[in-house]
Every structure is written in structure tokens, then in C-alpha cells.
Amino acid sequence: MQITMLSDKDLINSYLGGDEKCFQELLSxxxxxxxxxxxxxxxxxELAEDIFQEVFIKIIKTLRAGKYNHEGKFGPWAMRIAYNMCVDNFRKSKRRPQINPTEEFDIFDVLEVEDDNVETTMIKNETFSKIRHLIDLLPAEQKEVVILRHYADLSFKEIAQLTRVSINTAxxxxxxALINMRKIVDERNIVLT
Structure with missing residues (x-):
């Protein structure tokens, strides 16, 4: 059977049995x-890359220690670890001074998108930039849900579990968040298309 056809559970079991390629598939x-x-x-x-590596180191240690529970899904479990490490980092950073990076990262550069003509690409990039700016203007709790839902692709149930709130709160x-984003668009006469 091809490795790409295996379930997460089967990949984990094969990895624990010594097949490193199975962990590579899980990671990808x-x-x-x-x-x-x-x-x-x-x-x-740079900080995102560091946290990302820490997340997978923790995942490997947990798997090897036999502490992973197959009842939960691997994706949401891994996302919970990442979320908790981001929260920990945020708490630590509040206690020490921040240095702003000089380079700008654009998440839409790493997402796979069909090739468009130059004009369409420019319009999309401008729209994505405006949307990212709108998300940054949201209160922290609303911003968190938008990121987890639309960038991490988590369900509201998973978001509720991850953020330790009820599903109705999420x-x-x-x-x-959507109401506030629409309000900002109207107040500032922002054109998204």
C-alpha cells in the first residue's frame, strides 16, 4: 500500500515501528x-520557524513516549500544541522587549494558487493585504478565531476545544469578527475587489 494512502493512525504506528518515511508523510x-x-x-x-520546529519536536517526543491518544485526530492535536506554544511565547514576550523584524512575510506567497495574469495577481495581492490588515485590527479573541478557522482550517468545535471556550462562544x-470587519470596510470606504 502506498504511504500516502495510509491514515494518520497507520502512519504513526509505522513510524513508531521504525519507518521514518511515515513521519515525513505525516509532517507533509x-x-x-x-x-x-x-x-x-x-x-x-524566524520565530514562526522556531516554534514550528518545537511543535514537531514535542510531537515526536510524545509519540515515542507512547502518550498520544488515537481517539483524537492528529491534526487538531498537533494544532493544539502549536497554539499552546504560541500562547506561551506571547506570555514570555510580554516580559521581555520585542525587536521588530525588517523583512515582511506574505503568507499568500507560500499558498498554492493557480497562475493568473499579472493584473489578476496584483488585484488578489492587494485584496489579501487589505484582508490581513482588517484581521490585524480585530480584538485578540476575534482575530484568534478568524486565524484558526480560515488559515488553520479548524472546525468551530476544534476551535472551541483549543481555546477552551464553548462552541457558541467561538x-x-x-x-x-465579521461584523467588525464589515464595519471597518464601511467606515474607511475600503474596496476589497
């Missing part, structure tokens, strides 16, 4: 979503 399935989510929280390429935060 989730690395884009996890890295993107981390970056959206920390807004620093849904409410998304609702208010």
Missing part, C-alpha cells in the same frame, strides 16, 4: 496549516 500533510497558523499569531518568520466571536 499538516506542515502548511500549522506553520501558517503559527505565523499568523507571531507575525515573525461562533459568536467569528460573527462579531
Amino acid at each position: 500533510r499538516y506542515e502548511d496549516k500549522i506553520y501558517t497558523s503559527i505565523y499568523m499569531f507571531v507575525k515573525n518568520t 461562533l459568536g466571536r467569528m460573527r462579531y
Whole structure:
């Protein structure tokens, strides 16, 4: 059977049995979503890469220690680890001074998009930039739900579990985030298309 056809559980079992390629497959399935989510929280390429590596080191240690529970899905479990590490980093950074990076990272540069003509590409990039700016203007709890839903592709149930709130609270935060984004668009006469 091809390795790409195996379930997450089978990949984990094969990895624990000594097949390193199975972990590579598992990593490739989730690395884009996890890295993107981390970056959206920390807004620093180098820090995001460091946290991303720490996440997978923790995953490997947990798997090898036999502490991973197959009842939960691997993706949301890995995302929870990434989220918790971002929160830990945020708490630590509040205690020490921040240095702003000079390079600008654009998440849409790493996403796979069909080739468009130059004009369409420019319009899309401008629209994505405006949307990222709108997300940055949201209150922290609303911003968090938008990132987890649209960049990490988590369900509202998974978001609720990850952020330790009820599903209704997660849904409410998304609702208010959308309302606030529309309000900002109207107040500032922002054209998204």
C-alpha cells in the first residue's frame, strides 16, 4: 500500500515501528496549516520557524513516549500544541522587549494558487493585504478565531476545544469578527475587489 494512502493512525504506528518515511508523510500533510497558523499569531518568520520546529519536536517526543491518544485526530492535536506554544511565547514576550523584524512575510506567497495574469495577481495581492490588515485590527479573541478557522482550517468545535471556550462562544466571536470587519470596510470606504 502506498504511504500516502495510509491514515494518520497507520502512519504513526509505522513510524513508531521504525519507518521514518511515515513521519515525513505525516509532517507533509499538516506542515502548511500549522506553520501558517503559527505565523499568523507571531507575525515573525524566524520565530514562526522556531516554534514550528518545537511543535514537531514535542510531537515526536510524545509519540515515542507512547502518550498520544488515537481517539483524537492528529491534526487538531498537533494544532493544539502549536497554539499552546504560541500562547506561551506571547506570555514570555510580554516580559521581555520585542525587536521588530525588517523583512515582511506574505503568507499568500507560500499558498498554492493557480497562475493568473499579472493584473489578476496584483488585484488578489492587494485584496489579501487589505484582508490581513482588517484581521490585524480585530480584538485578540476575534482575530484568534478568524486565524484558526480560515488559515488553520479548524472546525468551530476544534476551535472551541483549543481555546477552551464553548462552541457558541467561538461562533459568536467569528460573527462579531465579521461584523467588525464589515464595519471597518464601511467606515474607511475600503474596496476589497
